Amino acid sequence: MPLDERxxxxxxxxxxxxxxxxxxxxDAGRLDVSPDFDLVVTTDMIACKVHFLPRDPPFSVAxxxxxxxxxxxxxxxxxPLAYVISFGISSEIEEGWLADFVRxxxxxxxxxxxxxxxxxxxxxPDGPIISVTAxxxxxxxxxxxRSGGRPGDLLYVSGLIGAGAVGLALLKGEAGPWDALPHAxxxxxxxxxxxxxxxxxxxxxxxxxxxxxxxxSDGLIGDCDKLAAASGCSADIxxxxxxxxxxxxxxxxxxxxxxxxxxGDDYEILAAVPPEKAPGFESAAEEAGVPMSRIGVxxxxxxxxxxxxxxxxxxxxxxxxxxxPQEGTA
Amino acid sequence: MPLDERxxxxxxxxxxxxxxxxxxxxDAGRLDVSPDFDLVVTTDMIACKVHFLPRDPPFSVAxxxxxxxxxxxxxxxxxPLAYVISFGISSEIEEGWLADFVRxxxxxxxxxxxxxxxxxxxxxPDGPIISVTAxxxxxxxxxxxRSGGRPGDLLYVSGLIGAGAVGLALLKGEAGPWDALPHAxxxxxxxxxxxxxxxxxxxxxxxxxxxxxxxxSDGLIGDCDKLAAASGCSADIxxxxxxxxxxxxxxxxxxxxxxxxxxGDDYEILAAVPPEKAPGFESAAEEAGVPMSRIGVxxxxxxxxxxxxxxxxxxxxxxxxxxxPQEGTA
Numbered sequence: 001m002p003l004d005e006r007x008x009x010x011x012x013x014x015x016x017x018x019x020x021x022x023x024x025x026x027d028a029g030r031l032d033v034s035p036d037f038d039l040v041v042t043t044d045m046i047a048c049k050v051h052f053l054p055r056d057p058p059f060s061v062a063x064x065x066x067x068x069x070x071x072x073x074x075x076x077x078x079x080p081l082a083y084v085i086s087f088g089i090s091s092e093i094e095e096g097w098l099a100d101f102v103r104x105x106x107x108x109x110x111x112x113x114x115x116x117x118x119x120x121x122x123x124x125p126d127g128p129i130i131s132v133t134a135x136x137x138x139x140x141x142x143x144x145x146r147s148g149g150r151p152g153d154l155l156y157v158s159g160l161i162g163a164g165a166v167g168l169a170l171l172k173g174e175a176g177p178w179d180a181l182p183h184a185x186x187x188x189x190x191x192x193x194x195x196x197x198x199x200x201x202x203x204x205x206x207x208x209x210x211x212x213x214x215x216x217s218d219g220l221i222g223d224c225d226k227l228a229a230a231s232g233c234s235a236d237i238x239x240x241x242x243x244x245x246x247x248x249x250x251x252x253x254x255x256x257x258x259x260x261x262x263x264g265d266d267y268e269i270l271a272a273v274p275p276e277k278a279p280g281f282e283s284a285a286e287e288a289g290v291p292m293s294r295i296g297v298x299x300x301x302x303x304x305x306x307x308x309x310x311x312x313x314x315x316x317x318x319x320x321x322x323x324x325p326q327e328g329t330a
Numbered sequence: 331m332p333l334d335e336r337x338x339x340x341x342x343x344x345x346x347x348x349x350x351x352x353x354x355x356x357d358a359g360r361l362d363v364s365p366d367f368d369l370v371v372t373t374d375m376i377a378c379k380v381h382f383l384p385r386d387p388p389f390s391v392a393x394x395x396x397x398x399x400x401x402x403x404x405x406x407x408x409x410p411l412a413y414v415i416s417f418g419i420s421s422e423i424e425e426g427w428l429a430d431f432v433r434x435x436x437x438x439x440x441x442x443x444x445x446x447x448x449x450x451x452x453x454x455p456d457g458p459i460i461s462v463t464a465x466x467x468x469x470x471x472x473x474x475x476r477s478g479g480r481p482g483d484l485l486y487v488s489g490l491i492g493a494g495a496v497g498l499a500l501l502k503g504e505a506g507p508w509d510a511l512p513h514a515x516x517x518x519x520x521x522x523x524x525x526x527x528x529x530x531x532x533x534x535x536x537x538x539x540x541x542x543x544x545x546x547s548d549g550l551i552g553d554c555d556k557l558a559a560a561s562g563c564s565a566d567i568x569x570x571x572x573x574x575x576x577x578x579x580x581x582x583x584x585x586x587x588x589x590x591x592x593x594g595d596d597y598e599i600l601a602a603v604p605p606e607k608a609p610g611f612e613s614a615a616e617e618a619g620v621p622m623s624r625i626g627v628x629x630x631x632x633x634x635x636x637x638x639x640x641x642x643x644x645x646x647x648x649x650x651x652x653x654x655p656q657e658g659t660a
Contacts, residue, residue, distance in 0.1 A: 004652060025560045026476050027402040027544050028372035028466075033363040041447055042358035043463060045416035047454040072357040086375035086416075086461040117371055120461075122653060124377040129454055131416040131461035133373060136358075146356050214357050230355045322334060323452060 003095065005121045008087075012102045018082060018115025029117035031082060037137040040078035044068045045131040050323055052194075053171055058097045060194040061128070062104030068217065069134035070112050071198035071267045075215040077144040077207035078136030080200065082117040086131040088124035112200060142207045149212035149231030149272035155296040156281070158199050158269045161220050163245035165263020165321070167193025177256055181247045189245060196267035201288045209281035212272040219262040221307055222320025223270055228298060231272065234305040237261075237296040239314055254314060261307075264321035272298055333425065335451045338417075342432045348412060348445025359447035361412060367467040370408035374398045375461040380653055382524075383501055388427045390524040391458070392434030398547065399464035400442050401528035401597045405545040407474040407537035408466030410530065412447040416461040418454035442530060472537045479542035479561030479602035485626040486611070488529050488599045491550050493575035495593020495651070497523025507586055511577045519575060526597035531618045539611035542602040549592040551637055552650020553600055558628060561602065564635040567591075567626040569644055584644060591637075594651035602628055 009024055017023050020030040033039045046068065048054055052061050070080050085105075109115060114134070138144075166178050167189040178186065198215070206213045212231050216223045221237065228235040243249070244260050251257055271292075273281045278294075285292040307314045339354055347353050350360040363369045376398065378384055382391050400410050415435075439445060444464070468474075496508050497519040508516065528545070536543045542561050546553045551567065558565040573579070574590050581587060601622075603611045608624075615622040637644045 022475060022477070026406070028370045028406045028408070028473075030468075030473055031363075031369040031371055033361075033369060035365050039361040039363060039369065040358045041361055041414060041463075041465070043414040043416050043448055043461075044450050045418055045452050045454075045459075045461060047418055047452060049455050050453055076356075076358045078358070084371060084373040084463055086373050086463075088375055088377055088459055118373055120374050122375050122377060123380055124456070124459055125379050126454070126456035129375075129418055129459055131373075131375060131450075133371075133414055133416075133463035135371070138360075143358075143360055145352060147352070 003093065008098060008121050012098050013116065013119060016102065016105055016109065016116040018117065020082065021117050024118065029084065031117065031135060036140050038140055038143050040073055040076050040136045040138050040143055041133065042069050042072040043131065043133040045129065047129045048127060056194060058101040059104035062101045063108055063195045065130040065132050066105065066108045066114065067196040067198050068267065069132050070200060071196060071215040073134055073136035074198050074200045074203045075144065075213045075269055076138060077142060077203050078138040079203060080112045080114045081135045081137050082115045083132050083134040084117050085119040087119060087121045088127045088129035089121065090124060090127040093128065139207060144206045144210055144213045146212050146214050146227050146230035149227060149233055149298045150274065151233055151298055151300045153211050153272040153274050153298045154278050154294055155224065155235060155298065156271045156273060156292045157220065157242065157295050158202060158290055158292055160243050160245045161266055161268065162248060162260025162263055163189050163192035164265025165259060166245055166248065168265065177253065185247045193265055196265065198267055199269045199290060202269050202290055205281060205284050205288060206271055209273050209277045209284065210271040211274055214270055216266045216268050216270050218264050219319065219321040220266065221262050221316060225305060225319055227270055227272065228305065231298065232301050233298040234301055234303050235296055236299055237307045239307060239309040241293055241295045243293045254309065257309065258314060258316050262316060262318055262321055264323060333423065338428060338451050342428050343446065343449060346432065346435055346439065346446040348447065350412065351447050354448065359414065361447065361465060366470050368470055368473050370403055370406050370466045370468050370473055371463065372399050372402040373461065373463040375459065377459045378457060386524060388431040389434035392431045393438050393525045395460040395462050396435065396438045396444065397526040397528050398597065399462045400530060401526060401545040403464055403466035404528050404530045404533045405474065405543045405599055406468060407472060407533050408468040409533060410442045410444045411465045411467050412445045413462050413464040414447050415449040417449060417451045418457045418459035419451065420454060420457040469537060474536045474540055474543045476542050476544050476557050476560035479557060479563055479628045480604065481563055481628055481630045483541050483602040483604050483628045484608050484624055485554065485565060485628065486601045486603060486622045487550065487572065487625050488532060488620055488622055490573050490575045491596055491598065492578060492590030492593055493519050493522035494595025495589060496575055496578065498595065507583065515577045523595055526595065528597055529599045529620060532599050532620055535611060535614050535618060536601060539603050539607045539614065540601040541604055544600055546596045546598050546600050548594050549649065549651040550596065551592050551646060555635060555649055557600055557602065558635065561628060562631050563628040564631055564633050565626055566629055567637045569637060569639040571623055571625045573623045584639065587639065588644060588646050592646060592648055592651055594653060
């Protein structure tokens, strides 16, 4: 007999309910917001066959659902606080799947200081589809926007770029230069696709040093375009300074390069930092243990955006990645 | 060519962006919460073929997505403030559908004092699926819960019960006594299924008078059970006092009665009111123009819950309604 919605809430989600959730026995949750903070709200939906694959471990699907939101909060300079989850499931969902999913949520509660505030569980024709709305706190008036960049600000990116895109290619069994990587490295790339590592430790640094920031989910270049546009600027990116996913950094193949810098699911942070604040930002990031690379600069909007590699323009078919239903993943 | 997600946001959703949404050009929105209020947060997901039908007008689908949440806020004594929306669409979505959907959102912004704070638009294999998280404000410390009822409190319900269930039966072409109703009345029942009428004007009255409240979305009787259980009570309901959907109120058929009081999609308010506050509540509701009916009473938890009709127990196959994928609605 399929689990009913009430069973699912009682058995699986209620144990996660945090302060203000009233044991998920009410119609709504309550959030207390101190007047010293702004409440930052973000929402992301992930769907099976689009943002994750049917055979992906439910533990990591849960983590992905939370972390894509936590990554947005971090980019805005906000500390994670609480979330609500809407969970669309089809009738074939199994108890083991749910139990593992909930363990994934719980593990991330501890890791990110999150609590569950409320939710909704519904039947859908083709699931699972998970929508999370996450709430975070930024110091009053200090939320970091995409729009604060100015010409001359330096562009930084955290971590390594392209791991998510290659992880997905590996999961889909797509042939490519990644096939030559050692087994352990391929597993690490797949793990990166499954479980983003949001840069929460950067949030206070962005508040202190950045003029603009966003998280990179739809490809580095397209997201640079977005930050630049929101700031009324254009961006110059020097691809030889972009830190590429381990094992692929030494590539000389422009097509592979293009794929890495326009593929999705990085969940790293792109930040614009005024030049006078750059030394402080770099040393604070080093102290926080977050690798940051300077990859380019914002220019006046009238200048054409440029993506160069060793001094020449890099030819990009598409600048951004679009998440869409994957072939052959049923 | 299918619309891409960016087009959809720019052309359709951006014009709805409210204060703190930053033109939907950022990764998150910001909410300011005055220290005199509690922030009340609720979320509901609605899916095609489950909560609405593929041929339902998109204008009313948008209204339903918002109003099921507004109804929850009203039941908690909260005034609607802002919402985020996650919108899962399949590739066959048409511009006309989207434009009409957005007109529905916009109409309800004006009606309920809501604004759009953020969102996410994604491709899903089988859509549309819409998740709304709504935020409202209740006077500090005065949010109304399901759990505050006490034995002896009177149970009230707003409006008429069963219209949503009959509207769905009519839409599905299911034969029943509703077929004998005049055309205009049948249309009104269908309209009720399509577009809930949340009782926002009751919110301040619930804060002032109710010990517990919730909105009725999954059948009156099952929802009475839920409020009673959350309050550590059981409920006595006298069905002859339940105000039934127009044209069906005079029924003598226990099966039809049972269907009306256990069917979904009423979106009326169930409130428990201490007897000493009942006269004040009744006159305030009358003044606010909201019809309220006294349908029963809370008893001690040790007493068995009863549902009687003209003095005899009414036989109910199921006490609650479960929203699930509908047959024959493709």
